[in-house]
Amino acid sequence: MMAEHMDEVEQVADAAESWEVVATKEWFSGRVISLRTDTVVMPGGVTADRDYVVHPGSVGVVALDDRNRVLLIRQYRHPARRLLWELPAGIRDVPGEHPVDCAARELAEEAGYRARTWHTLVDILTSPGMCDERIRIFLARDVEPIPEEGNSFVREHEEADMPVVWVPLEEAVRKVFTGKIHNSPAVAGILAAYVASADGFKGLRPADAPEA
Structure with a gap:
């Protein structure tokens, strides 16, 4: 059990992964940020809209x-x-x-x-x-x-x-x-x-x- 637990702990790390985006709409673009809606393909093939702010970091x-x-x-x-x-x-x-x-x-x-x-x-x-x-x-x-x-x-x-x-x-x-x-x-x-x-x-x- 301890070895299995350690394996699980070692797997805890954020991973870069980008789900498919089938459409994008930009609602606002300002000096620093912009506001965007992406239509994203979810598990099972359905799509959902996700609103977010785009920032340069x-x-x-x-x-x-x-x-x-x-x-x-x-x-x-x-x-x-x-x-x-x-x-x-x-x-x-x-x-x-x-x-x-x-x-x-x-x-x-x-x-x-x-x-x-x-x-x-x-x-x-x-x-x-x-x-x-x-x-x-x-x-x-x-x-x-x-x-x-x-x-x-x-x-x-x-x-x-x-x-x-x-x-x-x-x-x-x-x-x-x-x-x-x-x-x-x-x-x-x-x-x-x-x-x-x-x-x-x-x-x-x-x-x-x-x-x-």
Whole structure:
């Protein structure tokens, strides 16, 4: 029984599989996202319509300093009607840009920091029942502030008044479990970093690990 159980556990891994799409209708196309309906062939040959949001993908950064504190920013999110504490993050909107380069750019632009050591921390699908957005979250260490003259990015709109704080990682975990932090990449990144810290981050994938 134990061997059978182990075999089942080893088979638990997400797999890329695309069911046949026989028709597609795009209802809306905006600056970042679009809304689409696919008619998909289900098991048994029947078809069903599936509505979803098409998204270019994102990156997020868990930046840890030498005191094991995580960098968080606060940003207004209008759909949620909340000011949320989040990781530095952004949309993959530069053609051909490697995800880790995108992450480094977002860390610099949103928080004014750079890092010398990067690893892939975790990959998440934010809401796979209604959106195809993928987020790769990186762990950034050996972090230092960028001199003001070296960062020419101009914040605007929601980013214009975006405070940056350093929170002890264990305290950030407590804030997740007490309902003080809700942003999904922040929750996933904070918990993943805390677990990964148990072996000194030795089990993490390199920053250029292939995307599944």
